Amino acid sequence: xxxxxxxxxxxxxxxxxxxxxxxxxxxxxxxxxxxxxxxxxxxxxxxxxxxxxxxxxxxxxxxxxxxxxxxxxxxxxxxxxxxxxxxxxxxxxxxxxxxxxxxxxxxxxxxxxxxxxxxxxxxxxxxxxxxxxxxxxxxxxxxxxxxxxxxxxxxxxxxxxxxxxxxxxxxxxxxxxxxxxxxxxxxxxxxxxxxxxxxxxxxxxxxxxxxxxxxxxxxxxxxxxxxxxxxxxxxxxxxxxxxxxxxxxx
Amino acid sequence: xxxxxxxxxxxxxxxxxxxxxxxxxxxxxxxxxxxxxxxxxxxxxxxxxxxxxxxxxxxxxxxxxxxxxxxxxxxxxxxxxxxxxxxxxxxxxxxxxxxxxxxxxxxxxxxxxxxxxxxxxxxxxxxxxxxxxxxxxxxxxxxxxxxxxxxxxxxxxxxxxxxxxxxxxxxxxxxxxxxxxxxxxxxxxxxxxxxxxxxxxxxxxxxxxxxxxxxxxxxxxxxxxxxxxxxxxxxxxxxxxxxxxxxxxx
Numbered sequence: 373x374x375x376x377x378x379x380x381x382x383x384x385x386x387x388x389x390x391x392x393x394x395x396x397x398x399x400x401x402x403x404x405x406x407x408x409x410x411x412x413x414x415x416x417x418x419x420x421x422x423x424x425x426x427x428x429x430x431x432x433x434x435x436x437x438x439x440x441x442x443x444x445x446x447x448x449x450x451x452x453x454x455x456x457x458x459x460x461x462x463x464x465x466x467x468x469x470x471x472x473x474x475x476x477x478x479x480x481x482x483x484x485x486x487x488x489x490x491x492x493x494x495x496x497x498x499x500x501x502x503x504x505x506x507x508x509x510x511x512x513x514x515x516x517x518x519x520x521x522x523x524x525x526x527x528x529x530x531x532x533x534x535x536x537x538x539x540x541x542x543x544x545x546x547x548x549x550x551x552x553x554x555x556x557x558x559x560x561x562x563x564x565x566x567x568x569x570x571x572x573x574x575x576x577x578x579x580x581x582x583x584x585x586x587x588x589x590x591x592x593x594x595x596x597x598x599x600x601x602x603x604x605x606x607x608x609x610x611x612x613x614x615x616x617x618x619x620x621x622x
Numbered sequence: 623x624x625x626x627x628x629x630x631x632x633x634x635x636x637x638x639x640x641x642x643x644x645x646x647x648x649x650x651x652x653x654x655x656x657x658x659x660x661x662x663x664x665x666x667x668x669x670x671x672x673x674x675x676x677x678x679x680x681x682x683x684x685x686x687x688x689x690x691x692x693x694x695x696x697x698x699x700x701x702x703x704x705x706x707x708x709x710x711x712x713x714x715x716x717x718x719x720x721x722x723x724x725x726x727x728x729x730x731x732x733x734x735x736x737x738x739x740x741x742x743x744x745x746x747x748x749x750x751x752x753x754x755x756x757x758x759x760x761x762x763x764x765x766x767x768x769x770x771x772x773x774x775x776x777x778x779x780x781x782x783x784x785x786x787x788x789x790x791x792x793x794x795x796x797x798x799x800x801x802x803x804x805x806x807x808x809x810x811x812x813x814x815x816x817x818x819x820x821x822x823x824x825x826x827x828x829x830x831x832x833x834x835x836x837x838x839x840x841x842x843x844x845x846x847x848x849x850x851x852x853x854x855x856x857x858x859x860x861x862x863x864x865x866x867x868x869x870x871x872x
Contacts, residue, residue: 504851601754603782614861
């Protein structure tokens with residue numbers, strides 16, 4: 373059994389380049405870590421190009437039958453390639469999926485305007501999946517979906533719910549054309565629970581510090597606000613997303 | 623101006639010990655980092671014993687007039703004492719507050735049963751504050767409130783909302799004595815939005831992996847469940863807390 377040991381190995385160098393958005397886009401690939409995320413990728417029939425396994429580990433039986441291209445590496449190499457502190461011993465290199473077109477005709481949608489924190493974006497996509505959202509649109513300036521921390525925080529939901537990059541003004545226009553009600557979020561909005569649950573909607577959540585861009589808020593049918601009853605200055609954006617999505621879907 | 627430069631300085635060593643629960647309890651003190659958290663501590667009139675300032679930084683004017691005991695340290699010492707990757711140049715040593723008794727007579731309460739992740743606990747306390755909860759009870763096995771990451775994640779709410787450690791079976795019994803309805807959370811519970819908003823309630827949220835202990839669930843008036851409409855396996859516990867607290871308070 374051949375085991376890659378050197379951090380200077382060209383494969384190792386190419387895998388590490390997948391830590392950045394630029395590297396991922398150039399290679400057309402991304403990296404996932406850990407058993408759970410690899411299982412979710414397999415379930416979603418994502419094309420796994422290489423399965424990286426730490427030399428001491430066994431390939432799980434369910435993966436063996438898939439005839440994946442296995443590459444054994446030392447613990448040191450695995451730690452270099454992975455971004456978590458204590459890698460689980462398994463990682464995979466996948467092809468970046470073609471940007472699918474989400475049909476904004478009817479359904480429940482989450483639009484994300486410039487969320488920066490990977491943990492927040494991941495939690496928002498996981499929550500959108502739980503709430504049965506039909507698609508998530510990532511506006512300009514939002515952290516990359518294929519960032520390792522985003523993928524880990526989605527806990528697999530990145531592979532369940534359609535996610536697409538799109539300019540949000542265009543996305544809002546498409547919703548307007550189909551009479552899908554569009555709800556922004558703003559400190560000067562209406563109290564969210566004055567709104568009835570909706571069959572179809574697009575909810576726009578904004579950047580952690582600045583919220584939704586003013587130019588987008590102006591295009592919304594209504595802007596919503598979650599009242600703060602105590603002394604907290606704000607809610608975390610992923611928690612606000614959960615409260616609003618579950619309220620709107622009813 | 624005297625500046626502490628050595629990592630071997632006894633003060634530096636004693637501050638570092640505040641990174642662990644054991645060290646905090648032994649010293650009767652805890653450590654906070656960053657301008658925002660120090661401001662929140664001052665607003666809450668927490669006794670700040672020492673203000674640590676990086677040698678290049680100025681003490682903000684509003685803090686100067688308070689005559690805090692200032693200690694200047696080098697950038698290297700600040701990095702050693704702080705737990706964040708890029709410290710902001712300010713930290714403070716505070717006395718641990720006396721465990722206040724939360725009166726479980728009437729009001730809205732959040733009970734936390736064994737949540738392990740500091741970021742989750744912090745987000746839950748911040749959300750409880752936003753939802754106007756009257757007190758948060760930390761059951762046995764829950765991560766320590768004065769853990770640095772918990773405090774940072776609360777964004778100051780740890781100093782706004784009363785938080786107390788208590789055995790949850792005792793806390794539940796106290797609520798029962800006062801006829802405060804107690805809601806557990808369980809995969810076999812009722813759909814949460816079948817329940818009307820409540821004037822008084824205690825909501826119990828459980829550990830990330832195992833949920834609320836069975837023995838506690840049996841003591842609840844009703845157990846609640848947030849339906850998963852998509853393919854996600856679960857919701858993050860802090861997001862579930864937001865959805866339930868905001869629903870229950872109405």
